[in-house]
Amino acid sequence: MLKYLGTRLVMAFVVIVIVITFLALLVHLIPGNPVTTIMGPRASPALAQIVRHDMNLDRPIPVQVWDFITGAFRGNLGVDFVSNLSVTSLIANALPQTLALAFTSLFIAVGLGVPVGVYAAKHVNGAADRLLAVVSVSFITMPAFVVGLLLLLAFSVHIHVFPAIGTGSLSAPGDYLRHLVLPACALALTWIGYIGRLVRANMLEVLGEPHIRTARAHGVRDGVVFYRLALKNALIPVVAVLGVGLGSLIGGAIFVEVIFARPGIGSLIYNAILERNYPVVRGGVLVVAILFVFANLAADIVYRFLDPRVRVELQNVKR
Amino acid sequence: MSTVDALPEAPTTSASHPGWLGEVVHDIVHRPVMLVGLGVWVAFIIMAIGGQHLAPYAIDAQDIAHRLQGPSHAHLLGTDELGRDLLSRLMVGTRYALAVAIPAVAIALVVGVTVGMLAGFFGGVVDRVVVTLLDSVQAFPAVILALTLLALVGHSLRNETLVISVAFIPSYARVTRALVMAAKNNQWVDAERSLGARPLRIVVVHILPNIAASLFVLMAMDIPSAITISAGLDFLGLGLQPPTPSWGGILSSGFYYVEQSPWPVIWASVFLVIATLGFTLLAEGLRDVIDPRLSR
């Protein structure tokens, strides 16, 4: 187990280094003048000169890459073109908002998805199950931004139940939560459908396994067999999905943050793209990628740890 | 382990036995959900090909006096902020949705399968390098990757297609790689080798047909994803630009004016959702039919 952990960490590290290198090289990989790539075709010469200087474009490419990599490891991701603030500080301000959004979405997705999946498994092939199957597929296929738009339309524009813009202030937690509802639901919807189907499929599979038959042969009550013996087995793989989910929620948050005018790393990157504020784009994308890699890694490790077969191996090693 | 004795084996559809195509068609016809998906596909392809010719109004025909109106006799779905007919624009938008999604997935397929075959067949260092590169591409959420690349290369239909295909390449590469590695261990490959067949021949003639079915299903499931991503990019203004009637673009301008009229947002959403839902239903049905073992 420890060996596995070590290997995965090394792989993750290698991938991150490649990602950083790729981002450092990116402007050079695209055909044309790097300055034009960053600034667009209508950059004035004076501005071009500033950009060239700030981004070290005068120096040889390997040096640029090396500087960026070492800078990244020290937490220096460059400086924003527009406001001259450090990119790192901008990201540090924006990231917590996105994380709050992502975790809330995940919470909603699990809170609704798991019961739905369990219910469908309990009433397999009944009317409710079939209906939920169609609904789940619909949820899965609806893109988050469409859901966000429709929710905004319904609950903000049409009926003024929830606010449309911003995050509200943390000093008024109720207000903050009100601002979170629509965006979090928009992001969560896909995952509700996905988790629901996954839980249903896992439950059905587990219920067909021999140990459930043994439990029934032991005279264990149906309710206990279903909600304790089977469910625990069925939920373990769901944890792996959650890790992946968190990563992709952070990525998908960009749409929701734009639609609901929320600050966050998504809108940070988006606005930076519009302003051609390349250092911010590069830094923001790097942070998102790193989070994504670690979310996947964490999910994989937690999942393996939850499986008692693996956990015991680890304990045996310690002994 | 089954608790039941001597159950007959369920008939399986294997792509390598004769007559399987007939079975597939039979299975499709008997699943109403798949027929719905097929119907959606057919309808959208007709709209995409027909384009402007099928649409009631010219997509750029403005009518400012009647802007942002809801459904009416004149305009079945209403009008947008410049008085243009929504139905027409959305119908032609199908063309852009499919023109990005289908080639994007096709390119991803070709590149991904090639890369996967190289990795799976040669193994060793080549494999490690390829896998690490694939991991690196997949380190980015698809949308973010597409966004960033698109911002740098500039918006155009071609660029949007290429950028989206990059995001899909890893999944084809991995599937192909896994299947090639499994097939490599098969005895008949060894038999062929011992007869002196060149590796390329083994791969193309023997391995490809067996994985074709799985790849086909993967493609069918990726097309709705590609449509969604491209709509998202267009929505953010980083893909196809107005006045191109892309679904994402219509959603975007509809969003801007949402307080005045909900209809552009509603109808564009409807088109997008029907497309993704219909295509996904067909894809899932195909998956159940072509490989029952996968349908879990």
Next chain:
Amino acid sequence: MTSPLLRVDGLSVVYRIRDRVLHGLDDITLAVNENEILGIVGESGCGKTTLSMSIMRLLPPNAAVTAGRVTFKDRDLTGLSREEMRQLRGSEISMVFQDPLTSLNPTFSIGQQMRFLQRGHLRESRSVQVDRAAAALQRVGIPDARRRLGAYPHEFSGGMRQRVMIAMAVLLEPALVIADEPTSALDVTLQAEILELLDDLRRSRGTSILFVSHDLGVISQICDRVVVMYAGRVVETGSVQSLFACPLHPYTRALLGAVPSRRHRGRPLESIPGRVPSLSELPIGCKFADRCGYVDAVCLPREPDLLQPTTGGDVVRCYAYDPSVSRSASFAELVDASLVC
């Protein structure tokens, strides 16, 4: 004579798969007495597991009992409510399964699984139930029992896991244990240990065992009486001594690799030619006819009934022993061979 612990009378079970009907069991009649080990032997697919599941009423939803009855301690099991049946399972009748690795829940410790079992039947304090569980583990020969309660199934070796399964099965001291291929997944030495354990259960606690297996060798070691099944039917029943010394039914004889028949003279005797018929396409007459070395024209149109050719209580389903049927040469050969022993 006291009534048997378990009686199965004319039990028939069908499975419905899409639009087809499979006959899993047909007219099964047998009895298990107290303090007795009854063996059920037959090839895979003959209905042994269906029989076990029918007795426990754990058949899948697409299965249905179409005829017959199962009586346990003079109670008609087929007439009990679901809850009443549940109460019997694990406490009066319990089961041991073939593969202990997949038959035990991987995400709960064995102590927890034993608690679930007990809590299904008894309301007691935790410590009482833990004590009982530890004692059971000790009785089946697992060292350091109390500590091992916290262990997970995969932490045990194969033989130990099967002991755990047996411990669970006898935890509440049932009168009958159904053991479905309990040693089939184990190697020979472990097999012997488990058999001895089961035999010991019978001797020390008077537990009856319904021992299901495809392995004649194992059956001969532990069982008192044997029921031979083929294609969902009972074809022969008898005590282990008489059946092994002197098999009556051609199938039993073939299984035991017994004396060759006139028709098969000169051929090697390894396996029974042909295959078990598919349950959806059973022939009309005797189900063994197409593989039988003694088959005759009378065997084909109608299935023979269970007959009792001698006074010993053994029964056999074969026209060769039917006094009302004319004796053909092959029948004569069969009967003569069986009379010899």
